[in-house]
Amino acid sequence: MAKVKKIIAGWIIDGTGGPVYEKTLLNIDNGKIKSITNTEQKDYYDHDTLNLSEYTIFPPLVDAHVHLAMSGTIKKKNREHQLNAGYDEIKHNISNHIYSCLSHGIMAVRDGGDHCGHSLKFKKNNSNFLKNPMIIHVAGKGWYREERYGSLVGQPVAKNESLADLILKEKYDDVQHIKIINSGLNSLNDYGKETAPQFNLLEMKEAVNAAKSLGLKVMVHANGKIPVKISVEAGCDSIEHGYFMGMKNLELMAKNNVSWIPTTTPMKAFLEQIGTSSNDGKIAGLNLKHQIKQMEFAREIGVNVVAGTDSGGFGVNHGVSLIEELKIFSKAGYKINETIRCATTNAYRLLEIDSFNSLSIGNRLNFIATKGSPAELPYSLNDCSIFNNDGFVKSPISALRYTPRHCDVR
Ligand SMILES: [Zn+2]
Incomplete structure (x- = not known):
């Protein structure tokens, strides 16, 4: 296929949070954006021009908190089964989950761990494929304090053991970040009830220093004021969930450049499954409301x-849930260009991905295209195309060197 030198794009959301550009012509030179100008022209038939005048384009999306080894199934038996299934079964599920992500414009994910380390093994076994088109950052197994919450995604730290020592002893090939669990789950019985931290400030500081000495980032599962405060003061890179952490912690995070992944979809999914007639459902709804306030x-x-x-x-569910998550951003007052920034350049910054950029002059070009105007987002992610900078050949999902295999968890 011929190399594309010009792209007509109906709308560009560049990923920086800047304004949406309408009716644009991008000139491409040597894989990079040379210029972005206005055009009224809609019909180009040159062999080197890609006509996306009916599309919105933006940089590749990232889902910064997933568990690839698990599916979103709501059947209790299936959930239990997948937790203990072997790698040969789970690897097919991981393939399917990656395919679902790509189908929704997600070209990078950050894995929050599984207690068997299957996602890490998958990454090791598929390193060639995963360089292109999908970037996967993994933690392997997370760490939690013995007898506390965390056995689903991690391995225990015994009461007489030092988390930092364990981190330093582990072999971390192919791992990009350490996952530490430093609180319990959100209560679905008592609204706003906070749990105690799993590690104290000194333990967390030592653990963060150990991770940094290995060149690894630290993602911390934490809900509630004290667990979040300890994690932020210890110097972690991101707070996962952060329900009921309070405004003071958010101010500290802004100051210390700690990222926040609010993960609202689980509450919303639970609410939809359970309904508000039960107490659990009501609390889930209130938790979600409170989280939206924190996001504002x-x-x-x-x-x-x-x-x-x-x-x-x-x-x-993998892939499609990002649409749900982005819908919540708009409820918290984010405009679509700001929402896309949270799923693109903010994420690149946290993950230190340098192969993706904002759609700005001088940058290499990778992008997602969805039919229609930005007003159709995020719903239009249900039908999107990926374009990579490998000669700017259009890569519909089906044409990617990738065949999903179906193997449902029983
Ligand atoms: Zn998680």
Whole structure:
């Protein structure tokens, strides 16, 4: 196929949070954006021009919190089964989950761990494929304090053991970040009830230093004021969930450049499954409302908020759930260009992905195209195309060197 030198795009959301450009012509030179100008012209038939005048284009999306080894099934038996299934079975599920992500414009994911380390093994075994088109950052197994919450996604730290020592002893080939669990789950019985931290400030500081000495980032599962405060003061890179962490913690995160992944979809999915006639459902709805308030504040003060779904959780399906997560951003007052920034450049910053950029002059070009105007987003992600900078050949999902295999968890 011929190399594309010009692209007519109906709308560009560049990923920086800047204004949406309408009716544009991009000139491409040597894989990079040379210029972006206005054009009224809609019909180009040159062999080197890609006509996307009916499409919105934006940089590749990231889901910054997933559990690839788990599906979003709501059947109790299936959830239990997949937790203990072997790698040979789970690898097919991981393939399917990656395919679902690509189908929704997600070209990078950050995995929050599984207690068998299957996602890490998958990454090791598929390193060639995963360089292109999908980037996967993994934690392997997370760490939690013995007898506390965390056995689903991690391995225990015994009471007499030091988390930092364990981190330093582990072999971390192919791993990009350490996952530490530093609180319990959100209560679905008592609204706003907080749990105690799993590790104290000194333990967390030592653990963060150990991770940094290995060149690894630290993602911390934390809900509630004290667990989040300890994690942020210890110097972690991101707070996952952060329900009921409070405004003071958000201010500290903005100051210390700690990213926040609010993962609202699990609450929403639970609410939809259970309904508000039960107490659990009511509390889930209130939790979600409170989280949206925190997101509004985070937007105002400029926290690096990053979109992440917690896919693999109850009712949270890979790929499609990012649409649900992005819908919540608009409820928290984010305009579509700001929402896309949270799922693109904010995420690139946290993951230190340098192969993707904003759609700005001088940058290499990788992008997603969805039919219609930005007003159709995020719903239009259900039908999107990926374009890579490998000669700017259009790559519909089906043409990618990738065949999903179906193997449902029984
Ligand atoms: Zn998670």
